[in-house]
Amino acid sequence: DAGVIQSPRHEVTEMGQEVTLRCKPISGHDYLFWYRQTMMRGLELLIYFNNNVPIDDSGMPEDRFSAKMPNASFSTLKIQPSEPRDSAVYFCASSLGWQGANYFGQGTRLTVV
Amino acid sequence: DQQVKQNSPSLSVQEGRISILNCDYTNSMFDYFLWYKKYPAEGPTFLISISSIKDKNEDGRFTVFLNKSAKHLSLHIVPSQPGDSAVYFCAAHPNFGNEKLTFGTGTRLTIIP
Numbered sequence: 001d002a003g004v005i006q007s008p009r010h011e012v013t014e015m016g017q018e019v020t021l022r023c024k025p026i027s028g029h030d031y032l033f034w035y036r037q038t039m040m041r042g043l044e045l046l047i048y049f050n051n052n053v054p055i056d057d058s059g060m061p062e063d064r065f066s067a068k069m070p071n072a073s074f075s076t077l078k079i080q081p082s083e084p085r086d087s088a089v090y091f092c093a094s095s096l097g098w099q100g101a102n103y104f105g106q107g108t109r110l111t112v113v
Numbered sequence: 114d115q116q117v118k119q120n121s122p123s124l125s126v127q128e129g130r131i132s133i134l135n136c137d138y139t140n141s142m143f144d145y146f147l148w149y150k151k152y153p154a155e156g157p158t159f160l161i162s163i164s165s166i167k168d169k170n171e172d173g174r175f176t177v178f179l180n181k182s183a184k185h186l187s188l189h190i191v192p193s194q195p196g197d198s199a200v201y202f203c204a205a206h207p208n209f210g211n212e213k214l215t216f217g218t219g220t221r222l223t224i225i226p
Contacts (some may be wrong), residue, residue, distance in 0.1 A: 004156070033214075043157070043202065043216040056213060091156050098206075101147060102214060104156030 004105035006092050012111045018080040021108045024073055025094030033102055034067055034077050035091040043091070049075065050098075082112045116140045117205050119217035127225050132190040134220050136203035139184065143205035147214070148177060148188045151200045160201075161188070190222075198224045 005024040013019050025032045033048040047057040052069045060067070064083070069075040079086055089109050093102035118137045126132045134148075144165035149157035163170040163177045163186065170177050176189045190197055200219045207213065 042218040045213055045215075048213070093156070101159035101162060102157075103159065104149075106154070106156050 004092055004094055004103055006090075006105035006108050008108060009106065010109045010111075012113065013082055015083055015112055016081045017112075018078065019082045019086075019110060019112075021077040021090050021092075021110070023075045023077070023092030023105060025075070025092070026096075026103055027073065029094035029096050029103070030072075031095045031098065031102075032069060032075050033093040033095070034075070035093065035104075036088045037091065037107075038088045046077070079110075082110075084112045087111050115218070116143075117203060117215050117217040119201075119203060119220045121220050122218070123221040123223070125223045125225055126193050128195060129192045132188075132193045132197065132222055132224070134188040134190075134201050134203075134222065136186045136188075136217055137184060138186075138205055140205070140207065140215075141184070142207045143215075145206040146177070146179060146186050147204045147206075148175075149202045149204060149216075150197075151202065151219070157202055193222075193224045195224050195226055198222060 007022045030051050034046040035043055036046055037043045046059045047067045049069045065079055067077045089107045091104050091107045093104040095102050116139050147162040148160040150160050151157040161172050161175050161177050163179050168179050179186045200221045202219045203217045204214045
């Protein structure tokens with residue numbers, strides 16, 4: 001298996017623009033997680049899905065953030081409008097079962113200028 | 114409130130010696146713990162886990178120890194190799210059925226040849 005695939009790897013955008021990050025989880029995994037890593041806050045969970053259904057979005061920082069999982073093989077994280085403080089590395093991860101280890105993608109480095 | 118703490122931001126160890134990375138937690142409901150390793154520009158990679166019903170789990174050169182009464186876990190790497198140089202994160206699951214992982218802030222391990 002190719003592992004968790006995220007795109008794009010790098011994104012530079014201007015403040016106020018919409019940003020969409022994409023993720024393809026490992027086939028057969030039933031959990032999908034979106035994380036954000038910053039120097040100040042480390043690695044924090046934003047939202048996770050089980051069988052394509054959002055379970056907990058309490059980590060989503062603001063209404064500007066939204067995530068969808070239209071099917072078992074694809075998820076998006078959207079920021080609209082983007083702000084400079086959203087600059088971070090965003091990771092997608094998937095797992096099999098609730099106690100399964102999270103398998104992470106390579107991340108998307110987002111820079112908002 | 115940092116529920117999972119890695120108080121040493123960095124650690125340097127001579128090649129061939131033992132590396133010991135420490136992690137403390139405050140939430141007594143945590144009952145499943147994992148260690149991840151992260152290289153620059155890559156996502157974290159699962160290393161080893163331990164359930165609260167055990168106090169030790171071993172996998173090759175990696176051993177995780179859990180002291181529930183002290184709310185402390187540690188990762189031992191022996192012998193340390195140059196390829197072990199990375200950032201190590203500990204993570205914890207709350208009580209059964211809760212899929213949210215809480216990560217520590219990481220310890221950067223450098224193996225000196």
